[in-house]
Amino acid sequence: MGKTIVEKILSRASGKNAYAGDIVVAAVDAAMAHDGTAPLAIKAFKEMGGKKVWNPNKIVLVIDHIAPSASEGTSSLHVMMREFAKEHDIKLFDVGSGICHQLMPEEGYVMPGSVVVGADSHTCTYGAFGAFSTGIGSTEMAAVFISGKLWFKVPKTLKFSIDGTIPHYLTSKDIILHIIGIVKADGADYRAVEFCGQAVERMSISDRMTLCNMAIEMGAKAGLVGTDEKTREYFRELGADIETVKSDEDAIYEDVLNFEVSDLEPQIACPSAVDNVKAVREVEGAEIDQVFLGSCTNGRLEDLYLAAKILKGRKIKDGVRMLVIPASKRVYLQALKEGLIEIFLRAGCVVCNPGCGPCPGGHMGVLAAGETCLSTSNRNFVGRMGSTEAKIYLASPLTAAASAITGKITDPRIFG
Amino acid sequence: MVKIQGKVWKYGDNINTDLIIPGKYKFKTVDLNELAKHAMEGIDPKFAEHVKKGDVIVAGKNFGCGSSREQAPLALKYAGVGAVIAKSFARIFYRNSINVGLPIFESQEIYYATENGDMVEIDLESGLALNLTKKRSFATKPLPGFLLKIMQDGGLVEHFKKRGRFEWD
Numbered sequence: 001m002g003k004t005i006v007e008k009i010l011s012r013a014s015g016k017n018a019y020a021g022d023i024v025v026a027a028v029d030a031a032m033a034h035d036g037t038a039p040l041a042i043k044a045f046k047e048m049g050g051k052k053v054w055n056p057n058k059i060v061l062v063i064d065h066i067a068p069s070a071s072e073g074t075s076s077l078h079v080m081m082r083e084f085a086k087e088h089d090i091k092l093f094d095v096g097s098g099i100c101h102q103l104m105p106e107e108g109y110v111m112p113g114s115v116v117v118g119a120d121s122h123t124c125t126y127g128a129f130g131a132f133s134t135g136i137g138s139t140e141m142a143a144v145f146i147s148g149k150l151w152f153k154v155p156k157t158l159k160f161s162i163d164g165t166i167p168h169y170l171t172s173k174d175i176i177l178h179i180i181g182i183v184k185a186d187g188a189d190y191r192a193v194e195f196c197g198q199a200v201e202r203m204s205i206s207d208r209m210t211l212c213n214m215a216i217e218m219g220a221k222a223g224l225v226g227t228d229e230k231t232r233e234y235f236r237e238l239g240a241d242i243e244t245v246k247s248d249e250d251a252i253y254e255d256v257l258n259f260e261v262s263d264l265e266p267q268i269a270c271p272s273a274v275d276n277v278k279a280v281r282e283v284e285g286a287e288i289d290q291v292f293l294g295s296c297t298n299g300r301l302e303d304l305y306l307a308a309k310i311l312k313g314r315k316i317k318d319g320v321r322m323l324v325i326p327a328s329k330r331v332y333l334q335a336l337k338e339g340l341i342e343i344f345l346r347a348g349c350v351v352c353n354p355g356c357g358p359c360p361g362g363h364m365g366v367l368a369a370g371e372t373c374l375s376t377s378n379r380n381f382v383g384r385m386g387s388t389e390a391k392i393y394l395a396s397p398l399t400a401a402a403s404a405i406t407g408k409i410t411d412p413r414i415f416g
Numbered sequence: 417m418v419k420i421q422g423k424v425w426k427y428g429d430n431i432n433t434d435l436i437i438p439g440k441y442k443f444k445t446v447d448l449n450e451l452a453k454h455a456m457e458g459i460d461p462k463f464a465e466h467v468k469k470g471d472v473i474v475a476g477k478n479f480g481c482g483s484s485r486e487q488a489p490l491a492l493k494y495a496g497v498g499a500v501i502a503k504s505f506a507r508i509f510y511r512n513s514i515n516v517g518l519p520i521f522e523s524q525e526i527y528y529a530t531e532n533g534d535m536v537e538i539d540l541e542s543g544l545a546l547n548l549t550k551k552r553s554f555a556t557k558p559l560p561g562f563l564l565k566i567m568q569d570g571g572l573v574e575h576f577k578k579r580g581r582f583e584w585d
Binding site (some may be wrong): 040 | 457478507538577584
C-alpha cells in the first residue's frame with residue numbers, strides 16, 4: 001500500500017511500517033526551543049533529574065521572541081538559557097541572530113525526510129523542505145532532551161492542490177489566507193496537509209515556507225511540500241545532497257481539496273481570527289496606526305523585496321509607523337547589500353534587529369488600546385500584540401507596503 | 417478513584433492560547449502562580465480571581481488553538497482548574513495538558529447540556545462526567561492507555577520521576 005510523505009518519514013524514524021492512525025516512537029533528528037519555551041523545558045529537564053542531553057549537536061536554542069530583552073525578568077530567562085547551553089555544549093543563537101524558523105533551515109538543521117520538533121507551534125514551517133516538523137510543548141521537549149525520541153500518532157493527510165497561474169500582485173500569503181478562510185481554524189486539526197499543484201511547483205522555497213508556516217492556523221500537525229528541483233537547488237547552495245521525499249502515487253489521503261488561484265484577489269485576515277478572511281478590497285479604507293513587515297511567515301528577503309518594490313521612491317503616511325524586521329542576520333545583510341534597507345529608511349520605516357518583533361506581544365512595537373496594526377505575521381488573536389483592545393489584520397508584504405503609504409488598508413494593485 | 421468536582425465555566429469555540437495566557441506574561445517568568453493570576457484574561461478578566469479549586473471549563477471545538485506555550489494549560493492548572501471538557505482540542509494543547517497533569521476530556525454532548533455555573537463531577541479514570549445540577553451523565557472519549565497513565569501520574573515530570581523512563585520508550 002502506498003504511503004504519504006508523513007507515513008514514509010515516520011516509518012523510517014520509528015523503524016516500523018507505519019500508516020495513519022498508528023502510534024509510533026520516532027527518533028528525533030533535531031530539536032529546537034526558544035526564549036518563550038526553553039526556560040520551562042530546562043526547568044522540566046532539571047526536575048526530571050536530567051544530567052546530560054541525548055545529543056548536544058541535535059539541540060538548538062534560539063533567543064528571538066524578546067530580543068534584546070526588555071525587562072529584568074526576561075533577561076534572567078535568557079541567562080538561564082545561556083547557562084544551560086554552555087553546560088551541555090548546545091548551540092545557542094543569541095540576540096540578533098534571527099527567528100528560530102529562519103535559522104533552523106539556514107543553518108542546516110533541517111533536511112528533507114528528517115523529523116524535527118520545536119517548542120513552537122510554527123515549527124511546521126520546515127515541511128517546505130519535505131521534513132516532518134511539528135510543534136511540541138516544553139515538558140515534552142525536556143523528554144526529547146533526555147531521550148532523543150518522542151511518540152506521535154501518524155496523522156492522516158489532506159492533499160491541497162493549488163492550481164493556476166499566480167498573478168503578479170498575489171503572494172503565497174494571500175493563497176494560504178484564502179485557504180484558511182475556507183478550511184477554518186480547526187479544519188485540519190490533527191492532520192498533515194500536503195501542498196501540491198502547479199502553483200506550488202512554481203513557488204520559491206521562501207513562498208513554500210510561508211504556506212507551511214501557516215498550516216498550524218488550520219490546526220494541522222504538519223504542512224508539507226514534496227521535494228523537487230527547487231529543493232535540491234536550495235540544499236546544493238548549502239553544500240548538501242538530498243533524498244527525494246514524495247508521496248506515493250497510490251498513497252491514501254483523507255481528502256483532496258482543489259484551489260484555483262488565477263483570479264484570486266489579495267486576501268486579508270480581519271480581527272480577531274486567522275480564519276476571518278476577506279478580500280482586501282472589502283475592508284479597504286480602514287485606518288491603521290502601525291504596519292509590521294517581518295516574522296517567520298514573511299520576514300525573508302523575497303518578502304522584503306516585494307515591499308521595497310512598492311516603497312521605492314515613496315513615503316509612508318505621516319502618523320503611521322512601519323516596522324521592518326528581517327527574519328535573520330543573513331537576510332538583513334543581503335537586504336543591506338541589495339539596497340533594500342536604504343529604500344525602507346528613506347520611505348520612513350523603522351528597521352529593527354532580526355527576531356520576532358512585536359508578533360508575540362512582548363516588545364518592539366506592542367499596541368495600545370484602540371490601535372490597529374496591519375501585520376505580515378501569522379496570528380491576529382485578541383491580545384496577541386499588546387492590548388486586548390487593539391486590532392490586528394494579517395496580509396501580504398505587498399498589501400502591507402501599499403497600506404503604509406496610504407495610512408489605510410489598501411489593495412496593492414493600485415501601485416501596479 | 418479520583419474524582420474532580422466543581423463549578424462550570426463555559427466558553428465557545430476556538431479559545432486560543434493568547435486568550436488563555438497572553439504571550440506578554442510568559443516571557444517574563446516561569447513562576448506559575450504568577451502566570452495563573454492572568455489565566456483566561458483575554459476572554460474573561462474576572463476568571464482568575466473567582467475560579468475555585470476543582471472548577472471545570474466546558475468549551476466548544478478546538479480549545480487551546482494557537483501557540484505551543486505550555487504556560488496555557490499550566491496557568492489553568494495553577495489557577496485551580498480541575499479539568500477541561502471540550503468538543504475538541506488543538507493538538508499541542510492536548511499533549512501539553514496531559515504532560516503537565518491537567519485532566520482533559522472530549523465530549524460533544526456535555527457542551528450542549530451544560531450551563532455556566534452548573535456543578536459537574538468527572539471520574540478521572542473512566543472519564544464519566546456527571547452534571548450534578550441537571551442530573552445527567554455523559555461518557556467522554558477515552559485517552560490511549562499510556563497517556564492516561566501519564567495524566568494519572570500528575571504529568572510527564574512526575575511520571576518520569578516515578579518510573580525512571582517514559583511510558584512510550
